[in-house]
Amino acid sequence: MAIPQRIAPLAARAASLLPTATGDRARFVASRRDLESSRPLREPRQLVERLLRRADAAHAQGDSAAAVDWADKALQILFHPQRHYGDAISPLSRRGLEDLQPLRRSTVGRLLMTSPDPQREVRPGGPRVLVLAGRSWTFIDRVIKDLEGEGTFEFRTRDLSQLPAVERPSRRGVLEARYAASTTGARIAPPPSLAEDLAWADVIWMEWATYTATWLTLLDGIDARIVVRLHSYESFTPYPQMMDMAQVDELVFVAPQVRELVCASAPRAEQAGRISVVPNINDFSEMVPDKLPGAGRTLIQVGWANPVKDVEFTLDVLEDLRREDPTWTLLLAGSPIGEDDDDPRSRRIRERLAAAGDAVEVLGFRDDMPQVLRRAGYIVSASRHEAAHEAIAEGAAAGCVPVVRNWPEFAEWGGAASMFPLDWIVTDARGAADRIRSTADEGFDPAREDARRWLFGERDPEGTRRAYVRALIGDHGTEKG
Template identity: 40%
Template sequence: MRERRRAARRAIPLIARGLRHLPGRVGGMGTYFAAQEDLARHGAQSSWREAVERLLRLSDRDHARGRISSALTWFDKALRITYDGALHQAGQSPLAADPEPVLRPLRSASIGTLLIDGTIDPAVRPTAPPPRDRAPGEPLRLLVLAQANWTFIHPVIEALRARGGIEIREIDVDELAAPGMPDRDHLLRARYDAITRGALLPTPPELAAAFDWADTVLVEWAHHVLTWVTLLDRAPRLLTARMHRFEVFTPFALLHDYPRIDRLLHVSPPVRRMLDAIAPQASAVPASQVGNLLQHGLGPEPAGERDPALLVQVGWLRPVKDVMFTLDVLSALREHDPAFQLRLIGPQLPDDPADDTPYQQQVRRRLADFPPAAIQVLGPRQDVPALLATSGIVLSSSRHEGTHEAVMEGLAAGCPAVVRDWPDTVPYGGARTIYSDEWVVPDAAAAVQRILALQDEQTYARAAQAARAFALQHRDPEQVIDGYTRALFPR
């Protein structure tokens, strides 16, 4: 059965590559599927730009003929190729490097000119209700909207509840009564209709009632849910949204009706700066930087012996984490002293090498260069704080991050950090906007030098104290929640 599936996977791209040479719709579909396969194999080195150009020509053709739905469908396929994860989630993102040439073809298409750079008539936007009259001592009211992924916001919600003075309701948009939140195709059509006809989407009754109840609405994850909320025919008193790194690499950052957003919360300066570069209209929205609460808390004061030669990386398999950088560092360190070891925590390579992606094949070969005792591949673990407490130095080798919370967890455990200056974020301020300058390194050679310097006992002790102090300063729960309170309920 597995061999049949593999044979089918091999056949589909061959068929798609053949179909792309045909004219019209069939050729367009062949172009789309062939481009997806090309991206999966070759990433940014693929011919994705040519595929986007052809799909946009089909969109322009149908738009000129008045076939709006078909034009939107072709435009969406061009969007999907432009924002494919193989281009952006693996690092070396062309969008991060220079948004203008990536977005120019989309903006130049007739549909794109409307959807991306068009504006909704202010006269059709709903008026937000006036501030609610609150009796003395009556709690503030917060409505939180999300879709499925509540991982980062739930600890914040619970901390706000525990503090008191705020009543909170949560709505998962997947649980709204029919018709609920529209799918992607209908969202694109809704934005088109809002711009061209001033037609907004009806607000689901339970959401309208929640808007009337709340002082502030917070949309967690500023992607398609936020686009939808900004296209509704009802508005809350105050609309806020929290943006992580992920959303900047989705097309929805281009599609929000930004004048309807009262405040954008972001987790790091590079995220906000990149958003402003991609969607300049976002720069008019007031911003607040907020943090995440550590998944395992700050934990007790670090105690006990630890080995400065034991490096640790939490999360390493995805291409954006670029574990090859870490392995280069380890190799150079072991030339100085074979006592250096690496501990890798998190999802690991497939059991069957035949299931490896091309990137995973490279990683597997590189791991095989080291003797077994040099690298501990531990897989996903529930005892991460305990593992960090016995590790020496926490590494971040990523090409792009928002904050890299695993580093914060390591700092809380008293691990000095070595943080690569995440290459995709350097144009937007880089890792130095989050972490201390002395911890951030430009390349593997500088990482090696910092780690070697930390082998001195007194230097290491000072660095471990500084690590813990940094975590206490930036992830103290009271201070983190103060930041949310100020952002969500401005006076």
């Protein structure tokens, strides 16, 4: 007989009290339900340790399916998006990385995440580049466009999410393949629908180091040079740790603080042929510094609905400014909070926006950002973590004064100071308001001119292009960057 929906959570809670495998499954189900409802877990490490003990026991008994299943449950708790992209600060923000210790002590955890893979020689590159990605192409499209103009390379692109269902990489399939590779040396047969492209390529460029990158590094018989590029998102997933880094000829980070976190959390990274930090390619030529009337009292945040963007920080800054001068206003550009989002944070932000009235203008998604930025004099990065944060660079190019929070989830890994000048960086909302007040009026034009000067001096297009060519051609052997 089916359990009524309203009773099912109570039944799961009751089952979770059992000191058995059934109890541990019930604990996992109840904890995942809590996370999906934005409720924090009281003892996540204790649960992860229990699940990994089950995985180790199954592994010792030769039951690979059960070992993977229990480990999968542990990883779902450890890396649940709510723990890293929700309201709370990610456990991986601290250098001790204590959240990962259960994995390091577990036999199956080590097989999946840390045990070295067989080393091999670094492969040279060439002119034919196959770019693989999922649904996000914005940043890599810029690289392709720029390097096509360079004239050396020919590109093909494949969206892995569009492969036939039986060939498409999946999170669970990748986990099973990683376990098999670590225990038996078995590797994944390349999908037939990619065979022609794989044979054609001198270089395979994987954009985003999610489970698709792990999948690529576990494919059998790949002769092309492999380049993987990481942004900040992947730092808070298990996939950089699961990759066969010995198959990666060049590991490219878009920012040094991302490199620091990933190299600490993913010991296999040291097996990559070379590690480099290369900024995104961005054309700032459309950004003009001319401002419209009122820009000197207008802030802008680009991207704000995602919890990691922490728009409440910016609302705190605005409230601080308006206590002394009610002419300050805020523009919010980017997709808004979803109409169906009814979690406490979404409700709280809606209430604050309603209370702010005309002081805040929600613009929605815009494809005319050069014109939008003419309306703003200050651009705010309020995020908990970022990699390159191109919106700040674009704002500086457009003559906005940058106000950059020292992203708290990367603060111990180098933080915003790894990317931007110290005088742009603030630690809290009061510091942000003070920076804005100190550069207002007579200080406004000098501050924004300094920002433009720094940006165009630092973001050298030719130097960035050479760095990408170097990653693709691979003329430095096994040198570590």
